[in-house]
Amino acid sequence: MDWISHVDKFDIDVSTDEFNERYILAVFYFSLNGSSWVDVMSPNVNWLNEDRHHCDWKGVVCDGNKYVIVIQLRKFPVNVEHHLTEGCLH
DSSP: OHIIIIIOOOOOOTTSHHHHHHHHHHHHHHHTTGGGOOOSSOSOOOTTOTTSOGGGSTTEEEOTTSOEEEEOOTTSOOOHHHHIIIIITO
């Protein structure tokens, strides 16, 4: 919550689905140690870029209305299943 409250400069109304998606993606990033992610195609995965819409973050796929529909992490060295079962779901 600290990042979205104090660091993120992207202007989104907190009562919107757009804000909720950005918040959930930030929690996802921090829960899975996102600072260690490295994309084999590009060293900049640009997650938590406060100047860009979260639909522009590497691996986040949105529909035409800017709703997140898929998170693609195949190129990132993260064991999502391990992290979810060991941390987020308990």
